Every structure is written in C-alpha cells, then in structure tokens.
Amino acid sequence: LRAGARRIAKTRIQSADGRIMNTPTHLVCAACLAQAVARSNLSLFHPASTRRRILILSCLCVFLGLLSHFLLDLLPHSAWIARITWFKPLPYAWLIPEALIGLAVALPVLWFAGQHTRYVVLGMVGGLYPDVEKVLSVDMHIPDAFVLFDWHSKYLTSRDGGLPVPLLVGFEVCLVVVCVIAVWRMGQTPAAAMQRSPVDAPEV
Numbered sequence: 001l002r003a004g005a006r007r008i009a010k011t012r013i014q015s016a017d018g019r020i021m022n023t024p025t026h027l028v029c030a031a032c033l034a035q036a037v038a039r040s041n042l043s044l045f046h047p048a049s050t051r052r053r054i055l056i057l058s059c060l061c062v063f064l065g066l067l068s069h070f071l072l073d074l075l076p077h078s079a080w081i082a083r084i085t086w087f088k089p090l091p092y093a094w095l096i097p098e099a100l101i102g103l104a105v106a107l108p109v110l111w112f113a114g115q116h117t118r119y120v121v122l123g124m125v126g127g128l129y130p131d132v133e134k135v136l137s138v139d140m141h142i143p144d145a146f147v148l149f150d151w152h153s154k155y156l157t158s159r160d161g162g163l164p165v166p167l168l169v170g171f172e173v174c175l176v177v178v179c180v181i182a183v184w185r186m187g188q189t190p191a192a193a194m195q196r197s198p199v200d201a202p203e204v
Contacts, residue, residue, distance in 0.1 A: 021077045023102035023128065025172050028179040029072060030065035030127025031109050031120045035186045037061060038116035061119045065126020070152065073130075076161030078168040092139070102128075109180055114187035 037060060081101055087093040106124060113120040134153040136142045147153050160168060 021072055021075075021131075022079060022081045022172060023098045023131070024081075024105040024176050025077075026069050026072060026127040026131065027102055027106050027124050028109055028176050028183070029068045030123040031106075031113070032179040032182050033064040033068055034061040034120045034123025035113055035116055035183045037064065038119035039186055057119060058122050061122040062126035065123040066129065067126075069127050069130045073152070073159070076159055076163050076168055077172060078160055078165045080165065080169050095135070105176065105180070109183050112180070112184040112187045116187070120183070 038057060081097050082094040084097040085093070087096040090096065109124075110117055110120060130149055130152050133147060133149060137144075137147050137150075137153040144150065144154075
C-alpha cells in the first residue's frame with residue numbers, strides 16, 4: 001500500500017496548499033456515517049454492557065470517519081476552498097477559509113444530529129484527522145514518529161481526473177448537501193415513534 005502511494009505521489013512538496021479535498025466534505029460524510037450507525041439497533045451491541053456498547057460504537061464511528069476520508073480522497077476533486085485568496089497576507093492563509101467554511105457546515109450538522117451528537121463528533125474527528133496530520137507533516141514538519149498514515153500524510157497528489165473544476169465543485173457541493181440532509185432526516189424521528197438505540201438506553 002505504501003509503495004503504491006509513493007508511485008502515485010508526484011513529490012513531497014513544501015505545502016499542502018490546494019492539495020487536499022475540502023474540509024466540509026470530509027466532515028459531513030463522516031458525520032452522516034456516524035449518525036447512521038449510532039441510531040441503528042445493531043445486534044452487535046445487545047450482549048454488551050452499556051459502557052462497553054458506548055466504547056464499541058465510539059471506536060466504530062472514528063474508524064468509519066477515517067475510512068470515509070481515504071475513500072473520498074480516491075474520488076476526483078478540486079481543493080477550491082483552499083484557493084480562496086481573501087486572507088492572502090496572513091500565514092497559512094489557505095487554511096483559514098477551510099476552517100471557517102468547515103465550521104459553518106459542522107455546526108448545523110451537529111445541531112441536526114440530535115441525541116447522537118457525541119458519536120457524530122467522533123465521526124468528524126476521524127474524518128478530519130488524516131488531513132490534520134498531513135498539514136502537520138508537510139507544513140509544520142512534525143517528526144515522522146508521530147505520523148500514523150505516512151503513505152497519506154507525507155505525499156501530496158493532484159487527483160482531478162482531468163475533469164473541469166466547475167463539475168468537480170458541483171459534485172462536491174451536491175455530496176455535502178445530500179449528507180447534511182441525511183443527517184437532518186435521521187435526527188428528525190418523531191419522539192413518539194423513536195426507539196432508543198441500545199447504546200443510549202439505560203441498563204435494566
């Protein structure tokens with residue numbers, strides 16, 4: 001896997017500027033998966049104690065967030081948010097719009113998550129971590145010993161698939177909208193019809 005990543009990588013350049021998929025996409029896709037898993041009544045959790053159920057589900061949400069990140073990175077995409085130049089004079093100016101727009105998307109998603117907010121947060125953490133690690137590795141040069149996913153975080157690739165940028169932006173915006181709506185819909189179960197998930201139900 002590492003050898004394949006190195007073959008794909010063009011170079012280990014000095015900045016992650018414009019070379020990562022946009023933060024909101026990773027956040028909302030991870031949140032959507034975490035919300036779906038958290039509200040499902042999986043038989044996997046029935047024999048376990050409440051504390052163990054919460055631990056298993058928490059780890060699962062983080063894992064799904066990580067998995068969604070790597071799968072999304074395989075899709076053609078354009079890091080158009082990082083190319084916004086409003087904050088150009090500032091250091092790491094490309095990170096500021098990523099952070100602001102990511103926050104603007106994450107806050108309503110957390111509001112829509114309802115009773116499973118904590119699991120959605122964990123999913124988001126998993127979904128965002130690989131790019132946080134990439135920025136720390138490429139831009140801030142942290143020691144390699146602290147890099148968990150070196151095949152992802154040490155190398156930067158351009159993956160637009162030769163497609164026009166407007167098409168890539170439109171696809172990504174549609175994906176974000178669909179995931180936000182999905183999180184909202186899953187959090188809108190009427191109280192009278194809601195069945196509490198085993199991970200949130202008190203021990204009897």
